[in-house]
Amino acid sequence: MRFLIITIPFVLLLLVNSEGSAQKMKYKDIFPMLEQKDYEQALPYLEKFIESNPQHPSVVLQMGILAQDYQDDCEKAITYFEKAMILIDDKELKKNEKYYSEWNRRNLRTGKYGVNLDDVHMDLEKRMAQCSQ
Numbered sequence: 001m002r003f004l005i006i007t008i009p010f011v012l013l014l015l016v017n018s019e020g021s022a023q024k025m026k027y028k029d030i031f032p033m034l035e036q037k038d039y040e041q042a043l044p045y046l047e048k049f050i051e052s053n054p055q056h057p058s059v060v061l062q063m064g065i066l067a068q069d070y071q072d073d074c075e076k077a078i079t080y081f082e083k084a085m086i087l088i089d090d091k092e093l094k095k096n097e098k099y100y101s102e103w104n105r106r107n108l109r110t111g112k113y114g115v116n117l118d119d120v121h122m123d124l125e126k127r128m129a130q131c132s133q
Helices: 002-022 027-035 039-052 057-069 074-087 090-095 097-103 117-132
Strands: 104-106 113-115
Touching: 027 039, 027 057, 027 097, 039 057, 057 074, 057 117, 074 117, 090 097, 090 117, 097 104, 097 113, 097 117, 113 117
Parallel strands: none
Antiparallel strands: 104 113
16 A cells, blocks of 8 residues: 555656656757748747747747748847857857758868858848848
């Protein structure tokens, strides 16, 4: 009897934890929707993801692009773009280059393909200028 009293709450706790972790969405699962420009499907997942990861550089950038291109909300887009400019650095680009493939260019000096921080920042500045007009 005593064994059941101890075991039942433990089993219930394990069930609750396994359900919560099974529903946790990862950015690598959302990114294919963004690559296909399926913004309608990706938006709810991104909003949920950014609540738990507000400092994720690529998510902040994608939320800005979504706000500008899909929602036509320039104020929101500029806020996300400014935050992305702070969060995105060379280390982030090297670590997660696949998330920044839109800015993958050939370096004329070295001949190698890659994502350059200046290209990303220049595009963000251009997007902010478009919103300001």
